[in-house]
Amino acid sequence: MPALENLGLEDLRTLAVKTFRQGGGSRPDVLLVRSGNEAAVLKDYGRADPWFRRLVGPLSARREARALEQLRGVRGVPRLLCRVGSDALLLEYVPGASAREVPPGGLTPQFFERFYRLVERLHEAGVAHCDLRSTGNILIGADGEPHAVDFAAHFRRGRSWNPVSRWMYAKFCEADRVAVARLKKTHAPELLNEAEMQALARDRKTWLERGARLIGKSVRNLSRWLLTKKA
Ligand SMILES: Nc1ncnc2c1ncn2[C@@H]1O[C@H](COP(=O)(O)OP(=O)(O)OP(=O)(O)O)[C@@H](O)[C@H]1O
Ligand SMILES: [Mg+2]
Incomplete structure (x- = not known):
């Protein structure tokens, strides 16, 4: 199985083992995904309502990614593993x-x-x-x-x-x-x-x-x- 960072959105979603928050309205799905002994958090704005997803989802994902890039290496901030398409982020899991x-x-x-x-x-x-x-x-x-x-x-x-x-x-x-x-x-x-x-x-x-x-x-x-x- 390839590393989680190399998977596409649909493959990542099939690996979800827990839902931290269900998307809908203006909110993203926040899921715990697991493969073997790897784990990560998928924050997917693609599950918000269609208009919100189209207009605000990519902006929110980009904005959050930008902050996480700036904070890379700061203790107490989960690492951004990668962006997944334009609407989702894959983050280090903090148990x-x-x-x-x-x-x-x-x-x-x-x-x-x-x-x-x-x-x-x-x-x-x-x-x-x-x-x-x-x-x-x-x-x-x-x-x-x-x-x-x-x-x-x-x-x-x-x-x-x-x-x-x-x-x-x-x-x-x-x-x-x-x-x-x-x-x-x-x-x-x-x-x-x-x-x-x-x-x-x-x-x-x-x-x-x-x-x-x-x-x-x-x-x-x-x-x-x-x-x-x-x-
Ligand atoms: N990197 C992470 N590691 C572990 N748990 C996480 C991580 N990121 C998010 N979570 C869990 O998912 C929940 C929702 O995540 P987040 O706050 O990013 O989304 P949200 O859409 O703003 O949700 P809310 O409106 O509930 O704040 C968090 O309260 C936390 O329990
Ligand atoms: Mg929150």
Whole structure:
């Protein structure tokens, strides 16, 4: 059997042994594929609704691939194994659980230290994740090491001569750090320090965040309404 990276989309799909998320609407299929002792994750935007797939799927796949290329070699980020056609990505599989599956109280102080370090490494490499609030995007590897997945919403550091994009980048980096504090709040509030409590309080008040969330939500709802099947 050839290596997973050498297979086409249809062959890869026949090797699926688990569905992390079912595609449809504006969402991709996310599948665990296995062959012998090789495993990988297939993220396939080709299973979203037809209009979304045609217009947004290839853009999303390309965008995510670009971030993963920029982050290649960064510890805690799954390697992009290859792009599969224009709509799909094959990613290194991170065995473990997502933070969504961990009950409150199940994360240690050491985990949060490592998570802050991971966020710092992303930012040093020039990528703000922008969706770490979604606990499904934080994986805890078998060794307890945090990993970040799903870079579809990322924001990259702009050129030094562009103050607006650098300012936005700084804001999104701050939002990533606040996402760590939020996870602490839900899973280990006793570990929150004064600076994190202040950051969480500020976070509730910022108009930028509220505005960005409102615009993001409206764009998502509008594109879903225009591009996906109505129930
Ligand atoms: N490289 C990986 N290794 C292990 N599991 C992964 C990997 N990538 C994704 N997953 C699993 O698949 C789930 C969905 O992946 P991802 O977040 O990339 O897709 P999504 O369409 O944004 O889904 P959601 O809307 O649920 O966030 C993750 O929550 C995680 O459980
Ligand atoms: Mg996700």
